Amino acid sequence: MTVTVKFWSYFRDLTGCTQTTTSLPEGTTLGALHQKMIEQFPKLAGTGNCTLKAVGVDYQDDDHVLSDGDEVSLFPPVQGG
Amino acid sequence: MTVTVKFWSYFRDLTGCTQTTTSLPEGTTLGALHQKMIEQFPKLAGTGNCTLKAVGVDYQDDDHVLSDGDEVSLFPPVQGG
Amino acid sequence: MKREITLTRRPITTAAQDMGSDMGAVVTFHGVVRDKEDATPISAIDYEANELMARHQFGLIFDALEQEWPLESVRLIHRLGVVPVNEPSLWVEVIAPHRAEAFAACQHLINEMKKKVPIWKHPVA
Amino acid sequence: MKREITLTRRPITTAAQDMGSDMGAVVTFHGVVRDKEDATPISAIDYEANELMARHQFGLIFDALEQEWPLESVRLIHRLGVVPVNEPSLWVEVIAPHRAEAFAACQHLINEMKKKVPIWKHPVA
Numbered sequence: 001m002t003v004t005v006k007f008w009s010y011f012r013d014l015t016g017c018t019q020t021t022t023s024l025p026e027g028t029t030l031g032a033l034h035q036k037m038i039e040q041f042p043k044l045a046g047t048g049n050c051t052l053k054a055v056g057v058d059y060q061d062d063d064h065v066l067s068d069g070d071e072v073s074l075f076p077p078v079q080g081g
Numbered sequence: 082m083t084v085t086v087k088f089w090s091y092f093r094d095l096t097g098c099t100q101t102t103t104s105l106p107e108g109t110t111l112g113a114l115h116q117k118m119i120e121q122f123p124k125l126a127g128t129g130n131c132t133l134k135a136v137g138v139d140y141q142d143d144d145h146v147l148s149d150g151d152e153v154s155l156f157p158p159v160q161g162g
Numbered sequence: 163m164k165r166e167i168t169l170t171r172r173p174i175t176t177a178a179q180d181m182g183s184d185m186g187a188v189v190t191f192h193g194v195v196r197d198k199e200d201a202t203p204i205s206a207i208d209y210e211a212n213e214l215m216a217r218h219q220f221g222l223i224f225d226a227l228e229q230e231w232p233l234e235s236v237r238l239i240h241r242l243g244v245v246p247v248n249e250p251s252l253w254v255e256v257i258a259p260h261r262a263e264a265f266a267a268c269q270h271l272i273n274e275m276k277k278k279v280p281i282w283k284h285p286v287a
Numbered sequence: 288m289k290r291e292i293t294l295t296r297r298p299i300t301t302a303a304q305d306m307g308s309d310m311g312a313v314v315t316f317h318g319v320v321r322d323k324e325d326a327t328p329i330s331a332i333d334y335e336a337n338e339l340m341a342r343h344q345f346g347l348i349f350d351a352l353e354q355e356w357p358l359e360s361v362r363l364i365h366r367l368g369v370v371p372v373n374e375p376s377l378w379v380e381v382i383a384p385h386r387a388e389a390f391a392a393c394q395h396l397i398n399e400m401k402k403k404v405p406i407w408k409h410p411v412a
Contacts, residue, residue: 008337009407052405057343059403073337073405080334080341080365080406081261081318081377081397089212090282133280138218140278154212154280161209161216161240161281162193162252162272162386183322183373190315191386197308248308261316261397269390 001026001068005037008075011051014043024066030055031062033072050076082107082149086118089156092132095124105147111136112143114153131157163228164235167220169213171243174250181257185234187264191272193252195245199285206246212280213242223274231263236271240279244286288353289360292345294338296368299375306382310359312389316397318377320370324410331371337405341365348399356388361396365404369411 006019020040024033030053038044044051053060054073066072087100101121105114111134119125125132134141135154147153174192181188195207224236235257245251254271258264275281306313320332349361360382370376379396383389400406 006337008405009335009409054340054405057340073340075337075405076407078401078403078405079408080400080404087212089280090210090284135215135280138215154215156212156280157282159276159278159280160283161275161279181319181373186319186321188317188319191390192313193386194306194311194313196311196384248306259321261318261394265316265390265394269386272386
C-alpha cells in the first residue's frame with residue numbers, strides 16, 4: 001500500500017522536504033512508519049520522543065494500523081497562541 | 082464622644098434612615114456600637130451575623146475602639162459585579 | 163502598574179489602549195445584567211455604592227494585585243444606578259506578560275470585589 | 288452553542304455580538320506577540336498551521352467545552368503568517384451565564400489549543 005507523509009515546522013528543515021510518498025506492507029503501524037522515516041531522514045532521529053503523529057486530521061498512537069492512501073503528518077510539539 | 086453611623090442597602094429599610102448620630106463613652110468598641118444600634122433599631126437584630134462594619138473607608142473588627150468623630154458604616158454582604 | 167478605577171452612572175464604554183511590547187496577554191471581563199434574579203424576572207438592577215469606601219477598597223485590591231503579579235495595567239469600570247438587563251454593569255481589563263497571571267489577576271480582582279467592595283444590587287421588576 | 292473558528296492571514300478584527308438576556312459573563316483573551324522569544328529580540332512571529340487539521344482539532348476542543356459548560360458562544364480567531372510584535376495572534380471570546388464557567392472554558396480552550404492544535408511559531412529577527 002502507499003501512504004503520504006507530510007512534515008511540518010522544523011521537521012521540514014530536518015528532512016529537506018514537505019512530504020514524501022512511501023510503499024508499505026499491509027498492516028504497517030504508524031510507529032513502524034515513523035521508524036522508517038527516521039531511517040530515510042536520519043536527522044529526525046533526535047526528535048523521536050517529541051514527535052506528534054496524525055493520520056488525516058486526527059492524532060493516532062504508534063500501534064494504529066495504516067491503510068492504503070492514508071495521509072500521515074509528523075511534526076514537533078505545537079505552539080499556537 | 083460622638084459618632085455618626087451610616088446604613089446602606091436594605092439596612093436603610095430596616096432602620097428607616099440613612100444615618101444617625103450617637104453619643105458614646107470613651108473607649109466604646111465597634112461591636113458595642115453595633116449592639117447599641119440593634120437596641121435602637123430592633124429590625125437590625127436578625128442581621129447580626131451578616132453585618133459588615135467599617136470605620137471611615139476601612140473594615141474593622143468588633144474590638145476596634147472608636148474615636149470621637151468617627152464615621153461608621155453598617156451594611157449587609159456586598160454584591161458588586 | 164497602571165490603574166484605573168471608574169464608578170459611573172452612564173453606560174460603560176471602553177477603548178483599547180497601547181501596551182508595552184513585552185506584554186503578551188490581555189484578559190477582559192464583562193459582567194452583564196441577567197434577566198432573572200433568584201429566578202424572578204427583572205428588567206434592570208439598580209446598583210448602590212458607598213462610593214468613597216468602594217474606591218478605597220478597590221485600591222487595596224489593586225495594591226494586592228500589584229504585589230502578587232507582574233501586571234502592566236488593570237482597569238475597572240463599575241456602573242452604578244439603574245442598569246438594564248443585557249447591559250454590562252462591570253468591565254475589567256488586565257494586561258500582563260503571560261496569560262496565566264492575566265487570568266489569575268482578573269479573577270482574583272472580581273472575587274475580592276464580591277467580598278469587600280461596598281456595592282449592592284436592587285432588582286427592578 | 289454558537290461557535291466560530293477563524294484562521295486568517297489578516298490582522299485580527301473583532302466585533303461585539305448580541306447575547307441572550309440570560310447570559311451574565313463575557314470573557315475575552317488577546318494573545319499578543321512579545322518582543323522577545325527565549326530572551327532573543329524579535330520583530331515578529333511567523334505562524335505556520337496545518338489548517339485542515341487545526342480546524343478539526345479546534346472543533347474537538349469546542350465539542351468538549353460544550354459538553355462541560357453551559358456556554359452560549361465561543362469564538363476564536365488565530366492569525367497565521369507574519370504577526371508583528373505588539374499585534375494579537377489570538378483572540379478568544381466566551382459568553383456564559385456566569386463568570387466561573389466563562390473563565391474556566393476560556394482557559395481550557397487555550398490550554399488544549401497549546402497541546403493539540405497544529406500551529407507552530409517561527410520567530411522573525
